[in-house]
Amino acid sequence: MTLDRATRLMGRYLLLLFIACIFVFPIIFMIMSSFKPDLQLLQDTSSVRALLPVGDLSLDNYREAFDRAPIGLFIFNSVFITATTLLLSLFLASIAAFAFVFIDWRGKSVVLALVVATYILPFETVAVPLLLLVNNLPWLSAEGITWGWLNSYQVQIIPWIVRALEIFLFVQYFKDLPRDLVEAARVDGATWFQVYRRVVMPLSGPVIATVAILKFLEMYNNQFLWPIMVVQAEDYRPIMVGLQYFFQLNTAWGEIMAYLTIITVPVLIFYLVLQRAFIASIASTGVKG
Protein backbone atom coordinates (compact mmCIF):
# COMPACT_ATOMS: atom_id res chain seq x y z
CA MET A 1 0.00 0.00 0.00
CA THR A 2 2.57 2.57 1.14
CA LEU A 3 5.12 1.06 -1.19
CA ASP A 4 2.62 1.46 -3.97
CA ARG A 5 2.20 5.12 -3.12
CA ALA A 6 5.95 5.66 -2.92
CA THR A 7 6.43 4.14 -6.34
CA ARG A 8 3.74 6.27 -7.82
CA LEU A 9 5.20 9.37 -6.21
CA MET A 10 8.62 8.45 -7.53
CA GLY A 11 7.18 7.95 -10.99
CA ARG A 12 5.57 11.32 -10.84
CA TYR A 13 8.79 13.05 -9.80
CA LEU A 14 10.76 11.29 -12.52
CA LEU A 15 8.24 12.51 -15.07
CA LEU A 16 8.45 16.06 -13.78
CA LEU A 17 12.25 15.87 -13.76
CA PHE A 18 12.19 14.67 -17.34
CA ILE A 19 9.92 17.53 -18.43
CA ALA A 20 12.05 20.04 -16.53
CA CYS A 21 15.13 18.74 -18.31
CA ILE A 22 13.52 19.21 -21.71
CA PHE A 23 13.04 22.86 -20.85
CA VAL A 24 16.31 23.42 -19.03
CA PHE A 25 18.80 21.60 -21.31
CA PRO A 26 18.59 24.01 -24.24
CA ILE A 27 19.15 26.95 -21.91
CA ILE A 28 22.17 25.26 -20.29
CA PHE A 29 23.43 24.31 -23.72
CA MET A 30 23.06 27.87 -24.92
CA ILE A 31 24.86 29.39 -21.93
CA MET A 32 27.70 26.82 -22.00
CA SER A 33 28.17 27.13 -25.72
CA SER A 34 28.43 30.90 -25.53
CA PHE A 35 31.77 30.50 -23.75
CA LYS A 36 33.25 28.00 -26.23
CA PRO A 37 35.06 28.49 -29.54
CA ASP A 38 33.03 27.30 -32.57
CA LEU A 39 35.09 24.19 -33.28
CA GLN A 40 34.82 22.81 -29.77
CA LEU A 41 31.16 23.82 -29.60
CA LEU A 42 30.33 21.67 -32.62
CA GLN A 43 32.37 18.71 -31.40
CA ASP A 44 30.73 18.87 -27.95
CA THR A 45 27.22 18.63 -29.33
CA SER A 46 27.63 14.89 -29.83
CA SER A 47 28.27 14.26 -26.12
CA VAL A 48 27.19 15.32 -22.65
CA ARG A 49 30.09 17.80 -22.78
CA ALA A 50 27.67 20.10 -24.57
CA LEU A 51 26.05 20.80 -21.21
CA LEU A 52 29.24 21.13 -19.17
CA PRO A 53 31.63 24.05 -18.68
CA VAL A 54 34.67 22.18 -20.00
CA GLY A 55 37.42 22.84 -22.51
CA ASP A 56 38.55 26.22 -23.76
CA LEU A 57 36.25 28.69 -22.03
CA SER A 58 36.46 32.44 -22.69
CA LEU A 59 34.44 35.60 -23.17
CA ASP A 60 35.67 35.92 -26.77
CA ASN A 61 32.24 35.28 -28.25
CA TYR A 62 30.75 38.13 -26.24
CA ARG A 63 33.56 40.46 -27.26
CA GLU A 64 33.04 39.52 -30.91
CA ALA A 65 29.27 39.87 -30.72
CA PHE A 66 29.52 43.34 -29.20
CA ASP A 67 32.05 44.31 -31.88
CA ARG A 68 29.94 43.07 -34.74
CA ALA A 69 26.60 44.63 -33.72
CA PRO A 70 25.61 47.61 -31.54
CA ILE A 71 24.18 45.31 -28.89
CA GLY A 72 24.41 47.99 -26.22
CA LEU A 73 22.18 50.22 -28.32
CA PHE A 74 19.74 47.38 -28.97
CA ILE A 75 19.52 46.64 -25.27
CA PHE A 76 18.95 50.30 -24.51
CA ASN A 77 16.24 50.48 -27.18
CA SER A 78 14.47 47.43 -25.81
CA VAL A 79 14.65 48.62 -22.23
CA PHE A 80 13.53 52.12 -23.14
CA ILE A 81 10.62 50.91 -25.28
CA THR A 82 9.54 48.30 -22.74
CA ALA A 83 9.80 50.56 -19.70
CA THR A 84 8.05 53.51 -21.32
CA THR A 85 5.24 51.36 -22.63
CA LEU A 86 4.90 49.63 -19.30
CA LEU A 87 4.62 52.82 -17.27
CA LEU A 88 2.23 54.52 -19.67
CA SER A 89 0.20 51.34 -19.87
CA LEU A 90 -0.16 51.04 -16.10
CA PHE A 91 -1.22 54.66 -15.85
CA LEU A 92 -3.65 54.82 -18.77
CA ALA A 93 -5.20 51.38 -18.37
CA SER A 94 -5.82 51.93 -14.66
CA ILE A 95 -7.29 55.38 -15.13
CA ALA A 96 -9.56 54.11 -17.90
CA ALA A 97 -10.69 51.25 -15.70
CA PHE A 98 -11.27 53.74 -12.90
CA ALA A 99 -13.66 55.67 -15.12
CA PHE A 100 -15.43 52.45 -16.10
CA VAL A 101 -15.91 51.28 -12.53
CA PHE A 102 -16.33 54.32 -10.32
CA ILE A 103 -17.74 57.11 -12.45
CA ASP A 104 -21.26 57.03 -13.87
CA TRP A 105 -21.63 58.11 -17.45
CA ARG A 106 -24.00 57.38 -20.26
CA GLY A 107 -23.15 54.43 -22.47
CA LYS A 108 -20.40 53.18 -20.23
CA SER A 109 -21.34 49.50 -20.38
CA VAL A 110 -21.52 49.57 -24.17
CA VAL A 111 -18.10 51.20 -24.42
CA LEU A 112 -16.62 48.71 -21.98
CA ALA A 113 -18.08 45.81 -23.95
CA LEU A 114 -16.52 47.22 -27.14
CA VAL A 115 -13.15 47.64 -25.47
CA VAL A 116 -13.19 44.10 -24.18
CA ALA A 117 -14.33 42.81 -27.57
CA THR A 118 -11.17 44.16 -29.20
CA TYR A 119 -9.26 41.61 -27.16
CA ILE A 120 -10.30 38.85 -29.54
CA LEU A 121 -8.66 40.58 -32.52
CA PRO A 122 -5.24 39.03 -33.09
CA PHE A 123 -2.48 41.52 -33.84
CA GLU A 124 -1.98 40.12 -37.31
CA THR A 125 -5.44 41.31 -38.37
CA VAL A 126 -4.73 44.92 -37.47
CA ALA A 127 -1.07 45.00 -38.45
CA VAL A 128 -1.55 46.31 -41.98
CA PRO A 129 -4.17 49.00 -41.23
CA LEU A 130 -2.02 50.06 -38.29
CA LEU A 131 1.00 50.33 -40.54
CA LEU A 132 -0.90 52.54 -42.97
CA LEU A 133 -2.08 54.65 -40.08
CA VAL A 134 1.27 55.24 -38.42
CA ASN A 135 2.79 55.99 -41.79
CA ASN A 136 0.53 59.04 -42.03
CA LEU A 137 0.57 60.41 -38.53
CA PRO A 138 2.21 63.71 -37.60
CA TRP A 139 4.87 64.06 -34.93
CA LEU A 140 6.28 67.17 -33.35
CA SER A 141 10.06 67.01 -33.19
CA ALA A 142 13.03 69.35 -33.11
CA GLU A 143 12.66 69.84 -36.86
CA GLY A 144 9.00 70.89 -36.50
CA ILE A 145 6.08 68.78 -37.64
CA THR A 146 7.06 65.64 -39.49
CA TRP A 147 4.77 63.09 -41.10
CA GLY A 148 4.98 59.35 -40.69
CA TRP A 149 6.22 57.54 -37.64
CA LEU A 150 8.38 54.89 -39.28
CA ASN A 151 11.83 54.47 -37.75
CA SER A 152 11.15 55.98 -34.37
CA TYR A 153 10.59 55.04 -30.75
CA GLN A 154 7.01 56.26 -30.66
CA VAL A 155 5.95 53.87 -33.42
CA GLN A 156 7.07 51.01 -31.21
CA ILE A 157 5.54 52.44 -28.04
CA ILE A 158 2.24 54.20 -28.67
CA PRO A 159 0.29 51.42 -30.45
CA TRP A 160 1.14 49.05 -27.60
CA ILE A 161 0.39 51.18 -24.60
CA VAL A 162 -3.17 50.16 -23.83
CA ARG A 163 -4.79 46.97 -24.90
CA ALA A 164 -8.08 45.50 -23.76
CA LEU A 165 -6.56 42.95 -21.43
CA GLU A 166 -4.93 45.49 -19.13
CA ILE A 167 -8.08 47.56 -18.84
CA PHE A 168 -10.11 44.45 -18.21
CA LEU A 169 -7.78 43.25 -15.43
CA PHE A 170 -7.96 46.63 -13.70
CA VAL A 171 -11.75 46.73 -14.10
CA GLN A 172 -12.14 43.33 -12.50
CA TYR A 173 -9.90 44.29 -9.61
CA PHE A 174 -11.52 47.69 -9.02
CA LYS A 175 -14.97 46.11 -8.96
CA ASP A 176 -13.93 44.13 -5.90
CA LEU A 177 -12.60 47.13 -4.00
CA PRO A 178 -15.04 48.34 -1.35
CA ARG A 179 -17.05 51.13 -2.94
CA ASP A 180 -17.46 52.80 0.43
CA LEU A 181 -13.77 53.73 0.43
CA VAL A 182 -14.18 55.66 -2.79
CA GLU A 183 -17.36 57.29 -1.60
CA ALA A 184 -15.85 58.20 1.77
CA ALA A 185 -12.99 59.92 -0.05
CA ARG A 186 -15.44 61.74 -2.31
CA VAL A 187 -17.47 63.02 0.63
CA ASP A 188 -14.24 64.09 2.32
CA GLY A 189 -13.63 66.39 -0.62
CA ALA A 190 -11.37 64.39 -2.91
CA THR A 191 -11.57 64.99 -6.66
CA TRP A 192 -11.83 61.93 -8.92
CA PHE A 193 -8.11 62.14 -9.59
CA GLN A 194 -7.31 62.36 -5.89
CA VAL A 195 -9.50 59.32 -5.25
CA TYR A 196 -7.56 57.51 -7.97
CA ARG A 197 -4.14 58.51 -6.74
CA ARG A 198 -4.59 58.44 -2.98
CA VAL A 199 -7.12 55.67 -2.39
CA VAL A 200 -7.55 53.33 -5.34
CA MET A 201 -4.00 52.96 -6.66
CA PRO A 202 -2.35 52.45 -3.25
CA LEU A 203 -4.75 49.51 -2.74
CA SER A 204 -4.08 48.01 -6.18
CA GLY A 205 -0.64 46.49 -5.67
CA PRO A 206 -1.61 42.97 -6.78
CA VAL A 207 -3.23 44.00 -10.06
CA ILE A 208 -0.42 46.46 -10.83
CA ALA A 209 2.05 43.60 -10.42
CA THR A 210 -0.02 41.32 -12.66
CA VAL A 211 -0.35 43.85 -15.44
CA ALA A 212 3.31 44.83 -15.18
CA ILE A 213 4.45 41.22 -15.53
CA LEU A 214 2.14 40.43 -18.44
CA LYS A 215 3.07 43.66 -20.18
CA PHE A 216 6.78 43.14 -19.68
CA LEU A 217 6.64 39.67 -21.19
CA GLU A 218 4.48 40.85 -24.06
CA MET A 219 6.83 43.71 -24.86
CA TYR A 220 10.03 41.78 -24.42
CA ASN A 221 9.09 38.53 -26.11
CA ASN A 222 6.28 39.02 -28.53
CA GLN A 223 7.17 42.23 -30.25
CA PHE A 224 8.88 40.96 -33.28
CA LEU A 225 6.66 41.31 -36.29
CA TRP A 226 5.77 44.93 -35.66
CA PRO A 227 9.31 46.33 -35.25
CA ILE A 228 10.36 44.52 -38.41
CA MET A 229 7.51 46.26 -40.21
CA VAL A 230 8.19 49.75 -38.94
CA VAL A 231 11.87 49.99 -38.10
CA GLN A 232 14.54 49.67 -40.74
CA ALA A 233 17.24 51.83 -39.19
CA GLU A 234 19.53 50.32 -36.58
CA ASP A 235 19.11 53.35 -34.32
CA TYR A 236 15.68 52.30 -33.05
CA ARG A 237 16.03 48.55 -33.39
CA PRO A 238 15.10 46.48 -30.31
CA ILE A 239 17.25 43.55 -29.34
CA MET A 240 14.85 40.84 -30.59
CA VAL A 241 14.88 42.22 -34.11
CA GLY A 242 18.60 42.80 -33.76
CA LEU A 243 18.92 39.06 -33.36
CA GLN A 244 17.34 38.47 -36.74
CA TYR A 245 19.89 40.72 -38.44
CA PHE A 246 22.66 39.19 -36.39
CA PHE A 247 21.73 35.77 -37.75
CA GLN A 248 21.79 37.03 -41.31
CA LEU A 249 25.28 38.46 -41.18
CA ASN A 250 26.77 35.71 -39.11
CA THR A 251 27.12 31.96 -38.81
CA ALA A 252 29.54 31.96 -35.88
CA TRP A 253 27.53 29.78 -33.50
CA GLY A 254 29.38 30.83 -30.38
CA GLU A 255 28.56 34.47 -31.02
CA ILE A 256 24.93 33.67 -31.69
CA MET A 257 24.80 31.75 -28.42
CA ALA A 258 26.39 34.74 -26.67
CA TYR A 259 23.78 37.04 -28.19
CA LEU A 260 20.96 34.70 -27.17
CA THR A 261 22.31 34.50 -23.65
CA ILE A 262 22.34 38.27 -23.41
CA ILE A 263 18.68 38.34 -24.43
CA THR A 264 17.60 35.48 -22.22
CA VAL A 265 19.33 36.22 -18.95
CA PRO A 266 17.27 39.32 -18.08
CA VAL A 267 14.07 37.36 -18.60
CA LEU A 268 15.38 34.49 -16.50
CA ILE A 269 16.35 36.85 -13.70
CA PHE A 270 12.99 38.58 -14.01
CA TYR A 271 11.22 35.23 -13.75
CA LEU A 272 13.24 34.01 -10.80
CA VAL A 273 12.82 37.24 -8.85
CA LEU A 274 9.11 37.57 -9.53
CA GLN A 275 8.33 33.86 -9.66
CA ARG A 276 5.99 33.91 -6.71
CA ALA A 277 4.22 37.09 -7.71
CA PHE A 278 3.93 35.69 -11.19
CA ILE A 279 2.31 32.43 -10.14
CA ALA A 280 0.04 34.23 -7.71
CA SER A 281 -1.08 36.69 -10.34
CA ILE A 282 -1.83 34.02 -12.90
CA ALA A 283 -3.67 31.98 -10.31
CA SER A 284 -5.72 34.97 -9.18
CA THR A 285 -6.66 36.33 -12.58
CA GLY A 286 -6.89 33.13 -14.53
CA VAL A 287 -4.96 34.75 -17.34
CA LYS A 288 -2.08 32.99 -18.98
CA GLY A 289 1.00 34.99 -19.96
Add this chain to the structure above:
Amino acid sequence: MGAISLRGINKRFGATHVIKDVNIEIEQGEFCVFVGPSGCGKSTLLRLIAGLEDITSGELRIGDRVVNHLQPKERAVAMVFQSYAIFPHMTVRENIAFGLTIRRESRAEIDRKVSEAARMLRMEDLLDRRPSQLSGGQRQRVAIGRAVVRDPSVFLFDEPLSNLDAALRMSTRQEIAALHAQLKTTMIYVTHDQVEAMTLADKIVVLKEGRVMQIGAPMDLYHNPANLFVAGFLGAPSMNFLPVTVEAQGARTVTVTGDMLGRTEVPHRGRSFAPGQPATLGIRPQYLRPDDSGALRGTVRVSERLGTETVVDVALAQGTRLMAALAEDVILTPGAPVAFGFDGYKAHVFAETP
Protein backbone atom coordinates in the same frame (compact mmCIF):
# COMPACT_ATOMS: atom_id res chain seq x y z
CA MET B 1 -35.40 78.45 7.29
CA GLY B 2 -33.99 75.03 8.05
CA ALA B 3 -30.46 73.78 7.72
CA ILE B 4 -31.52 71.11 5.29
CA SER B 5 -34.68 70.85 3.35
CA LEU B 6 -35.92 68.12 1.07
CA ARG B 7 -38.82 69.10 -1.14
CA GLY B 8 -40.64 66.59 -3.29
CA ILE B 9 -37.56 64.37 -3.54
CA ASN B 10 -37.85 61.31 -5.77
CA LYS B 11 -35.21 58.74 -6.66
CA ARG B 12 -35.50 56.04 -9.26
CA PHE B 13 -32.95 53.40 -10.15
CA GLY B 14 -34.07 52.62 -13.67
CA ALA B 15 -37.63 51.43 -13.27
CA THR B 16 -37.48 51.01 -9.49
CA HIS B 17 -38.96 53.92 -7.63
CA VAL B 18 -37.04 53.93 -4.36
CA ILE B 19 -37.69 57.35 -2.80
CA LYS B 20 -41.22 58.67 -3.24
CA ASP B 21 -42.05 62.35 -2.88
CA VAL B 22 -40.14 62.93 0.34
CA ASN B 23 -40.52 66.27 2.15
CA ILE B 24 -38.43 66.91 5.25
CA GLU B 25 -37.26 70.10 6.97
CA ILE B 26 -34.33 69.76 9.32
CA GLU B 27 -33.43 72.66 11.62
CA GLN B 28 -29.98 74.00 12.35
CA GLY B 29 -28.28 71.90 15.06
CA GLU B 30 -31.00 69.30 15.07
CA PHE B 31 -30.40 65.58 15.56
CA CYS B 32 -32.64 63.99 12.98
CA VAL B 33 -33.07 60.23 12.74
CA PHE B 34 -34.37 58.41 9.67
CA VAL B 35 -35.83 55.14 10.85
CA GLY B 36 -37.59 52.33 9.06
CA PRO B 37 -37.27 48.67 8.24
CA SER B 38 -34.40 47.41 6.12
CA GLY B 39 -34.79 48.28 2.43
CA CYS B 40 -37.10 51.25 2.99
CA GLY B 41 -34.66 53.69 1.37
CA LYS B 42 -32.90 55.23 4.39
CA SER B 43 -29.39 54.84 3.00
CA THR B 44 -30.49 56.04 -0.41
CA LEU B 45 -31.95 59.17 1.14
CA LEU B 46 -28.71 59.80 3.02
CA ARG B 47 -26.66 59.25 -0.12
CA LEU B 48 -28.83 61.73 -1.99
CA ILE B 49 -28.05 64.31 0.67
CA ALA B 50 -24.33 63.48 0.55
CA GLY B 51 -24.30 63.80 -3.24
CA LEU B 52 -23.36 60.17 -3.86
CA GLU B 53 -26.51 59.60 -5.92
CA ASP B 54 -28.26 61.92 -8.36
CA ILE B 55 -31.68 63.19 -7.38
CA THR B 56 -34.31 62.16 -9.94
CA SER B 57 -36.64 65.02 -9.10
CA GLY B 58 -37.28 67.48 -6.31
CA GLU B 59 -35.17 70.10 -4.59
CA LEU B 60 -32.52 69.60 -1.95
CA ARG B 61 -31.22 72.58 0.00
CA ILE B 62 -28.37 72.71 2.46
CA GLY B 63 -28.31 76.06 4.20
CA ASP B 64 -29.59 78.53 1.64
CA ARG B 65 -28.16 76.77 -1.41
CA VAL B 66 -29.88 74.36 -3.74
CA VAL B 67 -27.32 71.56 -3.91
CA ASN B 68 -28.99 69.11 -6.34
CA HIS B 69 -26.17 69.41 -8.83
CA LEU B 70 -23.22 69.99 -6.52
CA GLN B 71 -20.47 67.42 -6.08
CA PRO B 72 -20.12 65.87 -2.60
CA LYS B 73 -17.05 68.00 -1.92
CA GLU B 74 -19.03 71.18 -2.50
CA ARG B 75 -21.71 70.28 0.04
CA ALA B 76 -19.63 70.48 3.24
CA VAL B 77 -21.09 67.28 4.62
CA ALA B 78 -19.26 64.51 6.45
CA MET B 79 -20.44 60.94 6.42
CA VAL B 80 -19.79 57.96 8.68
CA PHE B 81 -20.39 54.77 6.74
CA GLN B 82 -21.90 51.57 8.05
CA SER B 83 -18.68 49.76 7.08
CA TYR B 84 -16.66 52.68 8.55
CA ALA B 85 -14.78 52.93 5.22
CA ILE B 86 -11.39 53.36 6.90
CA PHE B 87 -8.55 53.52 4.36
CA PRO B 88 -6.57 50.34 5.06
CA HIS B 89 -3.31 51.64 3.64
CA MET B 90 -3.16 54.66 5.92
CA THR B 91 -2.45 54.98 9.63
CA VAL B 92 -5.16 56.22 11.96
CA ARG B 93 -3.55 59.66 11.88
CA GLU B 94 -3.52 59.74 8.08
CA ASN B 95 -7.11 58.54 7.98
CA ILE B 96 -8.31 61.29 10.27
CA ALA B 97 -6.26 63.90 8.44
CA PHE B 98 -7.46 62.79 5.00
CA GLY B 99 -10.07 65.49 4.45
CA LEU B 100 -7.69 68.17 5.73
CA THR B 101 -4.79 67.13 3.50
CA ILE B 102 -7.17 67.12 0.56
CA ARG B 103 -8.02 70.71 1.46
CA ARG B 104 -4.27 71.46 1.68
CA GLU B 105 -4.39 72.81 5.18
CA SER B 106 -1.04 73.55 6.81
CA ARG B 107 0.89 70.81 8.57
CA ALA B 108 0.56 72.60 11.93
CA GLU B 109 -3.15 73.13 11.51
CA ILE B 110 -3.69 69.49 10.58
CA ASP B 111 -1.67 68.28 13.58
CA ARG B 112 -3.63 70.52 15.91
CA LYS B 113 -7.03 69.38 14.62
CA VAL B 114 -6.09 65.70 14.58
CA SER B 115 -4.80 65.85 18.16
CA GLU B 116 -7.92 67.63 19.28
CA ALA B 117 -10.20 65.07 17.66
CA ALA B 118 -8.09 62.23 19.04
CA ARG B 119 -8.37 63.68 22.54
CA MET B 120 -12.11 64.13 22.22
CA LEU B 121 -12.57 60.54 21.02
CA ARG B 122 -9.98 59.16 23.46
CA MET B 123 -7.72 57.54 20.89
CA GLU B 124 -4.51 59.51 21.20
CA ASP B 125 -2.50 56.33 21.67
CA LEU B 126 -3.92 54.76 18.50
CA LEU B 127 -2.81 57.42 16.05
CA ASP B 128 0.13 55.54 14.59
CA ARG B 129 -1.63 52.21 14.25
CA ARG B 130 -2.88 50.63 11.06
CA PRO B 131 -6.61 49.96 10.71
CA SER B 132 -5.96 46.21 10.69
CA GLN B 133 -4.72 46.53 14.28
CA LEU B 134 -7.95 48.10 15.51
CA SER B 135 -11.10 46.62 17.01
CA GLY B 136 -14.53 47.36 15.55
CA GLY B 137 -15.24 50.02 18.15
CA GLN B 138 -11.90 51.71 17.52
CA ARG B 139 -12.48 51.76 13.77
CA GLN B 140 -15.80 53.37 14.46
CA ARG B 141 -14.01 56.14 16.36
CA VAL B 142 -11.59 56.67 13.52
CA ALA B 143 -14.50 57.08 11.13
CA ILE B 144 -16.12 59.60 13.47
CA GLY B 145 -12.80 61.37 13.98
CA ARG B 146 -12.33 61.70 10.24
CA ALA B 147 -15.74 63.37 10.04
CA VAL B 148 -15.27 65.60 13.09
CA VAL B 149 -11.96 67.21 12.04
CA ARG B 150 -13.52 68.52 8.86
CA ASP B 151 -15.93 70.67 10.86
CA PRO B 152 -18.77 70.03 8.40
CA SER B 153 -22.11 71.78 8.36
CA VAL B 154 -23.89 68.43 8.56
CA PHE B 155 -22.92 64.97 9.83
CA LEU B 156 -24.46 61.98 8.13
CA PHE B 157 -24.42 58.62 9.90
CA ASP B 158 -25.50 55.41 8.15
CA GLU B 159 -26.29 52.78 10.77
CA PRO B 160 -23.02 53.45 12.61
CA LEU B 161 -23.75 51.02 15.43
CA SER B 162 -24.96 48.02 13.47
CA ASN B 163 -21.57 46.30 13.39
CA LEU B 164 -20.91 46.64 17.12
CA ASP B 165 -21.82 44.20 19.87
CA ALA B 166 -24.69 45.03 22.21
CA ALA B 167 -22.64 46.49 25.08
CA LEU B 168 -20.53 48.69 22.82
CA ARG B 169 -23.61 49.77 20.93
CA MET B 170 -25.10 51.32 24.02
CA SER B 171 -21.95 53.19 25.09
CA THR B 172 -21.23 54.40 21.55
CA ARG B 173 -24.80 55.60 21.27
CA GLN B 174 -24.29 57.70 24.36
CA GLU B 175 -21.02 59.03 22.98
CA ILE B 176 -22.70 60.09 19.77
CA ALA B 177 -25.34 61.89 21.83
CA ALA B 178 -22.56 63.58 23.82
CA LEU B 179 -20.79 64.51 20.59
CA HIS B 180 -23.91 66.20 19.32
CA ALA B 181 -24.40 68.05 22.61
CA GLN B 182 -20.82 69.31 22.39
CA LEU B 183 -20.61 70.20 18.68
CA LYS B 184 -24.21 71.31 18.20
CA THR B 185 -23.85 70.52 14.51
CA THR B 186 -26.81 69.29 12.49
CA MET B 187 -26.78 65.50 12.35
CA ILE B 188 -28.75 63.06 10.26
CA TYR B 189 -28.65 59.54 11.55
CA VAL B 190 -30.02 56.48 9.80
CA THR B 191 -31.03 53.36 11.66
CA HIS B 192 -33.50 50.50 11.56
CA ASP B 193 -33.45 50.30 15.34
CA GLN B 194 -36.32 52.18 16.95
CA VAL B 195 -34.51 52.30 20.31
CA GLU B 196 -31.65 54.28 18.75
CA ALA B 197 -34.18 56.54 17.09
CA MET B 198 -36.14 57.16 20.30
CA THR B 199 -33.06 57.80 22.44
CA LEU B 200 -31.00 59.97 20.07
CA ALA B 201 -33.41 62.01 18.03
CA ASP B 202 -34.72 65.53 18.33
CA LYS B 203 -36.78 64.66 15.30
CA ILE B 204 -37.68 61.26 13.90
CA VAL B 205 -38.61 60.59 10.30
CA VAL B 206 -40.32 57.22 9.94
CA LEU B 207 -39.98 55.73 6.47
CA LYS B 208 -41.68 52.82 4.80
CA GLU B 209 -41.08 51.70 1.22
CA GLY B 210 -39.53 55.04 0.30
CA ARG B 211 -42.35 57.14 1.71
CA VAL B 212 -42.41 59.32 4.82
CA MET B 213 -44.91 57.86 7.28
CA GLN B 214 -44.61 60.52 9.96
CA ILE B 215 -42.23 63.19 11.20
CA GLY B 216 -42.03 64.44 14.76
CA ALA B 217 -40.35 64.43 18.15
CA PRO B 218 -39.88 60.92 19.59
CA MET B 219 -42.59 61.28 22.24
CA ASP B 220 -45.02 62.86 19.77
CA LEU B 221 -44.67 59.85 17.56
CA TYR B 222 -44.89 57.48 20.48
CA HIS B 223 -48.02 58.98 21.96
CA ASN B 224 -49.68 60.14 18.75
CA PRO B 225 -48.75 57.82 15.91
CA ALA B 226 -50.42 58.92 12.70
CA ASN B 227 -50.95 55.45 11.31
CA LEU B 228 -50.76 51.77 12.05
CA PHE B 229 -47.22 51.51 10.68
CA VAL B 230 -45.74 54.12 13.01
CA ALA B 231 -47.80 52.80 15.92
CA GLY B 232 -46.47 49.31 15.35
CA PHE B 233 -42.90 50.34 14.58
CA LEU B 234 -42.12 52.48 17.62
CA GLY B 235 -42.17 50.98 21.11
CA ALA B 236 -41.20 47.54 22.34
CA PRO B 237 -42.94 45.17 22.46
CA SER B 238 -45.04 46.40 19.55
CA MET B 239 -48.46 47.90 20.02
CA ASN B 240 -51.33 45.38 20.01
CA PHE B 241 -53.91 45.76 17.27
CA LEU B 242 -57.49 44.51 17.56
CA PRO B 243 -60.19 44.71 14.90
CA VAL B 244 -63.18 46.86 15.95
CA THR B 245 -66.25 48.50 14.47
CA VAL B 246 -67.03 52.18 14.96
CA GLU B 247 -70.31 52.82 16.74
CA ALA B 248 -70.37 56.59 17.13
CA GLN B 249 -68.06 59.59 17.11
CA GLY B 250 -68.24 62.06 20.01
CA ALA B 251 -66.60 65.41 20.66
CA ARG B 252 -63.25 64.00 21.72
CA THR B 253 -63.70 60.28 21.58
CA VAL B 254 -64.96 57.59 19.32
CA THR B 255 -66.92 54.62 20.59
CA VAL B 256 -65.94 51.26 19.18
CA THR B 257 -67.03 47.69 19.73
CA GLY B 258 -65.08 44.56 19.14
CA ASP B 259 -65.36 40.85 19.50
CA MET B 260 -63.97 40.67 22.99
CA LEU B 261 -64.06 44.30 23.94
CA GLY B 262 -67.62 45.26 24.49
CA ARG B 263 -68.09 48.98 24.07
CA THR B 264 -64.97 51.11 24.48
CA GLU B 265 -64.44 54.86 24.27
CA VAL B 266 -61.15 55.88 22.72
CA PRO B 267 -59.78 59.40 22.02
CA HIS B 268 -60.13 60.04 18.29
CA ARG B 269 -57.06 62.36 18.13
CA GLY B 270 -58.53 64.51 15.40
CA ARG B 271 -59.52 61.66 13.14
CA SER B 272 -63.10 61.30 12.03
CA PHE B 273 -64.98 58.06 11.64
CA ALA B 274 -68.34 57.02 10.26
CA PRO B 275 -70.64 54.76 12.26
CA GLY B 276 -70.33 51.14 11.17
CA GLN B 277 -66.86 51.66 9.73
CA PRO B 278 -64.34 48.88 10.41
CA ALA B 279 -61.30 50.18 12.30
CA THR B 280 -58.34 49.03 14.35
CA LEU B 281 -57.87 49.60 18.03
CA GLY B 282 -54.28 49.89 19.25
CA ILE B 283 -53.14 49.41 22.81
CA ARG B 284 -49.53 49.36 23.99
CA PRO B 285 -48.48 46.27 25.96
CA GLN B 286 -47.51 48.52 28.88
CA TYR B 287 -51.08 49.79 29.29
CA LEU B 288 -52.62 46.36 29.73
CA ARG B 289 -53.23 45.39 33.35
CA PRO B 290 -54.24 42.02 34.73
CA ASP B 291 -57.91 42.20 35.66
CA ASP B 292 -60.04 39.16 36.35
CA SER B 293 -63.11 40.96 35.05
CA GLY B 294 -61.17 42.37 32.05
CA ALA B 295 -62.51 41.94 28.54
CA LEU B 296 -59.40 40.44 26.95
CA ARG B 297 -59.29 36.78 27.95
CA GLY B 298 -56.91 34.12 26.81
CA THR B 299 -54.13 31.79 27.85
CA VAL B 300 -50.43 32.38 28.41
CA ARG B 301 -48.22 31.17 25.58
CA VAL B 302 -44.86 32.38 26.82
CA SER B 303 -43.82 34.72 29.57
CA GLU B 304 -40.45 36.40 29.90
CA ARG B 305 -39.36 37.73 33.28
CA LEU B 306 -36.97 40.63 32.81
CA GLY B 307 -36.82 41.63 36.48
CA THR B 308 -38.44 45.04 36.33
CA GLU B 309 -40.93 43.89 33.77
CA THR B 310 -42.66 40.72 32.71
CA VAL B 311 -43.56 40.35 29.04
CA VAL B 312 -46.42 37.98 28.42
CA ASP B 313 -47.40 36.57 25.07
CA VAL B 314 -51.08 35.70 25.22
CA ALA B 315 -53.30 33.74 22.85
CA LEU B 316 -56.74 35.33 22.91
CA ALA B 317 -59.84 33.21 22.60
CA GLN B 318 -60.21 33.40 18.80
CA GLY B 319 -56.46 33.01 18.28
CA THR B 320 -55.38 36.67 18.10
CA ARG B 321 -52.02 37.33 19.70
CA LEU B 322 -51.67 39.87 22.46
CA MET B 323 -48.50 41.13 24.16
CA ALA B 324 -48.63 42.52 27.66
CA ALA B 325 -45.77 44.15 29.56
CA LEU B 326 -46.43 44.06 33.29
CA ALA B 327 -44.43 46.37 35.50
CA GLU B 328 -43.70 43.71 38.12
CA ASP B 329 -42.15 40.32 38.40
CA VAL B 330 -44.92 37.74 38.11
CA ILE B 331 -44.78 34.04 37.42
CA LEU B 332 -47.17 32.91 34.71
CA THR B 333 -47.02 29.35 33.46
CA PRO B 334 -47.81 28.61 29.84
CA GLY B 335 -51.41 27.54 29.40
CA ALA B 336 -52.66 29.43 32.46
CA PRO B 337 -55.80 31.50 31.85
CA VAL B 338 -55.32 35.28 32.03
CA ALA B 339 -57.54 38.32 31.61
CA PHE B 340 -56.54 41.94 30.93
CA GLY B 341 -58.27 45.25 31.08
CA PHE B 342 -57.12 48.65 29.89
CA ASP B 343 -57.96 52.31 30.05
CA GLY B 344 -59.62 53.31 26.78
CA TYR B 345 -58.16 56.80 27.06
CA LYS B 346 -54.70 55.37 26.59
CA ALA B 347 -55.69 53.43 23.45
CA HIS B 348 -55.63 54.51 19.82
CA VAL B 349 -58.03 53.97 17.00
CA PHE B 350 -57.05 53.90 13.33
CA ALA B 351 -59.28 53.91 10.30
CA GLU B 352 -56.89 51.45 8.60
CA THR B 353 -57.15 47.74 9.03
CA PRO B 354 -53.98 45.67 8.95
